Amino acid sequence: MTSQTEMKNSPMKEKSAEMDREYTGSEILLRCLVAEGVDRVFGYPGGAVLPIYDSLYDGHVKHLLARHEQGAIHAADGYARATGKPGVVIATSGPGATNLVTGIATAMMDSIPLVCITGNVAQNLLGTDAFQEADITGITMPITKHNYLVRDVNELPRIIKEAFTIAAGGRPGPVLIDIPKDVSNAKASFYYPETVHIRGFQPTTEPHPLQIKKLHQAIAGAKKPVIIAGGGVISSGATEELVRFAEGSMIPVTTTLMGIGGFSGVHSLFLGMPGMHGTYAANHCLLGCDLLIGVGNRFDDRVTMGRIDKFAPNAKIVHIDIDPAEIGKNVDTYIPIVGDIKNVLTAANEGLPSADSSAWLQQIEQWKEKYPLQYKQDDDTLKPQWVISHLHETTHGEAIVTTDVGQHQMWVAQYYRFVHPRSLLSSGGLGTMGFGFPAAVGAQLAYPDRTVIAVTGDGGFQMTAQELAVIALEKIPVKVAVINNRNLGMVRQWQELFHGQRYSEVDIGGSPDFVKLAEAYGVKGWRAHNPEEAKQVWQEALRHPGPAVVDFWVTPHENVYPMVAAGTSLEEMIMGDED
Amino acid sequence: MKHILSVLVNDQPRVLARVSSLLGQRNFNIESISVGGSEEPGLSRMVIVTYADDRTMEQVSKQLHKLIDVIKIQDLAFDESVVRELLLVKVGANSSNRAEINSIVEPFRASIVDVGANSMMVQATGDRAKLDSLLELLRPYGIKEVARTGVTALPRSSARSKAMV
Numbered sequence: 144m145t146s147q148t149e150m151k152n153s154p155m156k157e158k159s160a161e162m163d164r165e166y167t168g169s170e171i172l173l174r175c176l177v178a179e180g181v182d183r184v185f186g187y188p189g190g191a192v193l194p195i196y197d198s199l200y201d202g203h204v205k206h207l208l209a210r211h212e213q214g215a216i217h218a219a220d221g222y223a224r225a226t227g228k229p230g231v232v233i234a235t236s237g238p239g240a241t242n243l244v245t246g247i248a249t250a251m252m253d254s255i256p257l258v259c260i261t262g263n264v265a266q267n268l269l270g271t272d273a274f275q276e277a278d279i280t281g282i283t284m285p286i287t288k289h290n291y292l293v294r295d296v297n298e299l300p301r302i303i304k305e306a307f308t309i310a311a312g313g314r315p316g317p318v319l320i321d322i323p324k325d326v327s328n329a330k331a332s333f334y335y336p337e338t339v340h341i342r343g344f345q346p347t348t349e350p351h352p353l354q355i356k357k358l359h360q361a362i363a364g365a366k367k368p369v370i371i372a373g374g375g376v377i378s379s380g381a382t383e384e385l386v387r388f389a390e391g392s393m394i395p396v397t398t399t400l401m402g403i404g405g406f407s408g409v410h411s412l413f414l415g416m417p418g419m420h421g422t423y424a425a426n427h428c429l430l431g432c433d434l435l436i437g438v439g440n441r442f443d444d445r446v447t448m449g450r451i452d453k454f455a456p457n458a459k460i461v462h463i464d465i466d467p468a469e470i471g472k473n474v475d476t477y478i479p480i481v482g483d484i485k486n487v488l489t490a491a492n493e494g495l496p497s498a499d500s501s502a503w504l505q506q507i508e509q510w511k512e513k514y515p516l517q518y519k520q521d522d523d524t525l526k527p528q529w530v531i532s533h534l535h536e537t538t539h540g541e542a543i544v545t546t547d548v549g550q551h552q553m554w555v556a557q558y559y560r561f562v563h564p565r566s567l568l569s570s571g572g573l574g575t576m577g578f579g580f581p582a583a584v585g586a587q588l589a590y591p592d593r594t595v596i597a598v599t600g601d602g603g604f605q606m607t608a609q610e611l612a613v614i615a616l617e618k619i620p621v622k623v624a625v626i627n628n629r630n631l632g633m634v635r636q637w638q639e640l641f642h643g644q645r646y647s648e649v650d651i652g653g654s655p656d657f658v659k660l661a662e663a664y665g666v667k668g669w670r671a672h673n674p675e676e677a678k679q680v681w682q683e684a685l686r687h688p689g690p691a692v693v694d695f696w697v698t699p700h701e702n703v704y705p706m707v708a709a710g711t712s713l714e715e716m717i718m719g720d721e722d
Numbered sequence: 723m724k725h726i727l728s729v730l731v732n733d734q735p736r737v738l739a740r741v742s743s744l745l746g747q748r749n750f751n752i753e754s755i756s757v758g759g760s761e762e763p764g765l766s767r768m769v770i771v772t773y774a775d776d777r778t779m780e781q782v783s784k785q786l787h788k789l790i791d792v793i794k795i796q797d798l799a800f801d802e803s804v805v806r807e808l809l810l811v812k813v814g815a816n817s818s819n820r821a822e823i824n825s826i827v828e829p830f831r832a833s834i835v836d837v838g839a840n841s842m843m844v845q846a847t848g849d850r851a852k853l854d855s856l857l858e859l860l861r862p863y864g865i866k867e868v869a870r871t872g873v874t875a876l877p878r879s880s881a882r883s884k885a886m887v
Contacts, residue, residue: 284740285747289790292735309790343732343790468784471777 168296168327169194172260175303176204178335181231183207183222183588185215189235190275191262194327207588207617210609212239214581216246217607220255221582224568225543225589227380229256229310236263237275240321241282245575247317248286252572253401254378256315258306259287265325266294280321288316289344296329304339313346314466315378346465350482355490357478358436358461363496365434367503368394371417371446374401374571375439375464375484377564382406384488385438391495395507397425399440400556401571408540408560414507415516418446418713420553420703423514424507426713429455434498437462439484442473443572444709453712463487514718516557518701525673527551527626527697531558533674534596534624537681542594543568543586547579547603549633551626553703555598577606583621584610594622594685601627601654611664614690622684623692625657628699636702640717661692670694724753725779726798726805726875729768730760732791740789741768750774750782754807754872765793769874802881808845808871809853810835814864815842823863830856841866849873 166174172195176184183205188196199206209215212234219230230250234243240261250257264273280290289309291302299322306318362368376385376398382405389396389412396406397414406413415422417429429435429446435458440446442462447454451474459477462470463484470479480487518528531554534544540560545568546552552569561567568586570578583597604625614621635649658668667687669680677695684691706717731737738757745752753771760767774782783795798805809832815823820842827834832846846856850873857865 280736281739284736284743288788341790343793466788468781468788472781472784 163332165330166333167194167198168293168299168322168329168331169198171296171299171331171333172303172322172327173198173204174333175300175335176231179303179307180228184231184233185209185219185222185585186233187212187215187235187239189239189262191236191264191324192233192239192327194324195233195260195262195322206233207584207613209581210612211607212242213246213577214584214607214610214613216243216257216259217249217575217578217581218585218588218610219257220246220250220578221545221568221585222589223250223255223257223585224582225565225586227378227565229258229307230585231258231260233260234262235275236261236279237277239275240277240279244282244286245573247283247319249570249573249575249578250317251286251288253570254315254374255317256310257317258303258310259317259319261319261321262327263292263321263323266323267325269323279319283319286317287319290319290321292321293323293326296326296331299326299331300333300335301339304336305341308339308341309344312344313348314375314464347467347481348465348483348486350463350480350487350490352490354478354480355487358480358491359494359496361434361459361461361478362392362394362498365394365498366500367428367432368392368434368436368498368500369414369428369432370394370396370436370438371399371429371440372396372402372405372438373399373440374405376402376405379439379465379484380564381439381485381488382564384485384492386410387492388488388495391492391497393497393500393504394436395428395504397421397428399443399446399571400569402440403556403567404561404564407562409562414511416556419448419707419709420557420705421446421707421713422511422516422557423705423716423718424510426705426707426716427510428507430713432458434458435460437464438488439464441469447473448707448713449710450712453714517719518704522675523673525671525677525695525697527628527695527701528554528558529674530624530626530677530695530697531555531598533677533681534598535559537685538594538596542566542596543583543590545569545579545583545586545595545597547599547606548574548576549600549603549631550628550636550701550703551598551600551632553633554626576600576603578603580604580621580623581607581610583623584614584619587619587621595620597621597623599623599625600632601625601629601657602631602651604657605654608660611661611666611690611692615665618689620688621690623661623690625692625694626697627654627657627694628697628701629654630699632701633703635700639702640706641708657692657694666690666692668692668694670696672696723773723775724800725772725774726800726803726873727768727770727772727783727786728796728798728875728877729770729786729792730762730765730794731768732793733764733766734791737766737791738768740791741770741786744785744789745770745782748781748785750778756872756874758874769872771873796877798875798877799881803875803877805849805873805875806847807850807853807873808847809856810843810845810869811857811860811865812841812843812867813860814840814866816840819863823860826859827856832856
C-alpha cells in the first residue's frame with residue numbers, strides 16, 4: 144500500500160477518506176468515467192448490467208437510452224466523430240453485446256475512438272452457456288484495437304484508464320471492456336491513476352527529421368505534385384497545418400471520403416474526392432502526378448480501384464501516417480514518414496519549399512472547368528444531386544451532415560461542399576447502412592446548437608429508424624433528409640451497369656410512408672416531389688425547433704457519376720449516362 | 723522464403739488467440755507456432771515459422787506490433803539461430819527388432835523413453851529436416867503415433883538478428 148503512505152502526507156484529507164471507503168465495481172466504473180471527463184454515455188440496460196444501471200441512477204453521468212444497441216453505439220460513434228473525444232456505450236451481455244458488433248467494426252474501420260462497456264454473466268457461470276452469455280471478447284478480437292475481460296474489481300480502474308488511453312491514442316479505435324456481473328458487484332477501494340504506462344502501446348508521434356528533409360527535396364523537385372488527405376488529418380486535428388502545407392508548397396489537395404472537411408471544399412487548391420466516384424480533376428491528378436503525398440490516408444481499393452499497377456504510375460509516393468502498418472500495405476512507398484499528422488506537417492512547414500507546379504495547376508484548372516460534377520436538372524422532378532446542393536446552400540456548408548451508405552452518401556460527398564473538419568460523419572470503411580441517423584443523434588447531443596442533418600436513403604433509414612422514438616422523447620432536433628428513390632440505388636446501379644440490368648431484389652417500394660412513420664413517433668414530417676415543394680418544406684423543417692423528417696421523393700433511377708468500375712484503372716472513368 | 727519470428731508477448735489469457743486470429747484475418751500462412759516462457763516474468767515467447775516474401779513479412783510484423791499484448795518482434799535468420807523441435811514417436815517394435823531400431827535412433831542422438839510389448843517411444847530433438855529423416859527411417863517398422871512441438875528458436879550470440887519495427 145504505497146499510496147497509503149503518500150496519502151498521509153497529502154493535504155487533501157478527504158481524499159484519503161475516499162480511499163478508505165469501499166465502492167462496488169459499478170460505482171468505480173462510473174467514478175472512472177467522470178474522472179475521464181465523460182459527461183454522456185449511450186446504452187441499453189439488461190440483466191448483466193443491472194449493477195451498472197443502478198449506479199447510473201444517481202445521475203452523475205447522463206445516459207441516452209437508445210431503442211437498439213446498434214443505435215446506441217452509432218450514436219456514441221457520431222458523438223466521437225463530431226467531438227474527437229471517445230464515445231462511450233454500455234450494453235448488456237449476450238444479445239446486447241452482439242448487437243454492438245456492427246458498430247464496433249464501423250468504428251474500427253474508420254479509426255474512431257470508442258470505449259464499449261459490456262456486462263457479462265458472473266465468472267462462476269462463464270463458459271457454461273449461461274443465460275445471455277456470449278464470448279464478446281472473443282467475438283470482437285479482430286474488430287477492436289484491444290479488449291479486456293475484467294476478472295478482478297481491483298483491476299477495473301487501471302483497465303479503464305488503459306482503455307481510454309488506447310482508444311484515443313495513436314491511431315484511434317474502439318476498445319471493449321467486458322465486466323462480469325460479480326465484478327461490478329464486488330467491492331474495492333477506489334484509486335484512479337492519472338496516467339498509465341502500457342508497454343505494448345507506444346505510438347511514434349514525432350517524425351524523423353531526415354524523412355522531413357527527404358520530403359522537402361521531393362517537393363522542390365516536383366512539377367506535378369498532389370496531396371491525398373485522409374481521415375488522419377481530421378483525427379489529428381491538422382486542418383490548419385494542412386492548409387499551410389498545401390499553400391506553402393503550391394500542391395493541390397484531394398480528400399478521401401474520410402478526409403472530407405479536413406481541407407476546405409471551396410479552397411482553390413481543392414480537387415474534390417478521388418477514386419470510384421471521384422472528380423475528373425482528382426483522378427487525373429492521381430494518374431498524372433510525379434509526386435503523391437498521402438497524408439493520413441490508406442490507399443484503399445475505392446481510391447486505387449485495387450489496380451496498384453495503374454495507380455499513380457509515374458509518381459514517387461510519400462506516405463505520412465501514425466500507423467506504420469499502413470505504410471507499404473497497399474502501395475510501395477518512396478518516403479515513409481511515421482508520426483502524428485499534426486506534428487509531421489508542423490515539422491514539414493518549417494523551411495517548406497515550393498514545388499514548380501504552376502503549369503500543373505493551370506492544367507488542373509482546365510480539367511475542373513471542362514469536367515465539373517454535373518447532372519441534368521429539370522423543374523418537374525426532384526434530382527437527388529439537387530437536393531444535396533440545396534441542403535448545402537441553405538446551411539452554407541456549416542451543418543454537421545451524417546450519411547448512410549450508397550448513392551446518397553456519394554452525392555453528399557460530391558455536392559455538399561464541406562468547409563470544416565468533423566462535419567461529414569459517414570461510415571467510410573465498413574460501409575454500414577443504418578449508421579447515419581443514430582450518428583446524427585450523437586453529434587446533435589455534442590452540439591445542441593448546430594444544425595445536424597442525417598442524410599439517409601429509404602433503405603438505410605429503415606435499418607435504424609426505431610431511434611425516432613429517442614429524438615422525439617428527448618427533443619433532439621436532428622433533421623432527417625430521406626433521399627427516397629424506392630430502390631437500393633447503389634446496388635441497382637451496379638446491376639444496371641455490370642449485371643445486364645438484371646435488377647435482383649433492389650426494389651423496396653413497399654416502404655412505409657416516412658411522414659406518417661415520423662408522426663407515429665411524434666416527430667414532424669414533410670414530403671417533397673419537386674424542387675418547389677422541396678425548397679418550401681426544407682425551410683419549414685429547418686425553422687422547426689424540434690426533430691424533423693423530410694421525405695425527398697427523388698427520381699428513382701439516377702446514377703452516381705463519374706464512376707470507375709472496380710478493378711479498372713482510374714483512366715477508365717464513366718462520366719455520365721450518355722458516355 | 724522461410725522466416726522465424728520470435729515474438730515476446732504478455733503472458734495474458736487469450737494472447738495466443740489474438741496472435742493466431744490476426745495472422746488468419748490478414749491471410750498470412752503459418753507453418754508452426756510454439757509458445758512458452760521467456761527470460762522475463764510476465765512475458766512469454768512465441769516462435770512463429772512462416773513462408774512469406776519480404777513485403778509480407780514486413781506487414782506481418784507491423785500488424786503483430788499493433789496488438790497491445792505484443793512487446794517485441796525479432797525476425798531470426800535461420801543460419802544464425804539455433805532452431806529446434808521436439809519429436810515423440812511411437813513405433814511398432816517387438817523383441818526381435820528392438821535392437822535394430824535402437825541402432826537407427828542412436829546416430830540421431832535420440833533416445834528410447836518408453837518400451838511396451840508391441841511398441842516403443844522415441845524422443846528426438848533437432849531441426850525439422852533431421853526429425854523428418856528419422857521418421858522416414860522408422861516408417862518401415864510402423865509408426866503408430868507422432869507428436870511434434872513445432873519449432874522454437876533463439877539467435878546465436880554471434881547473430882545480428884534484426885528487431886522489426
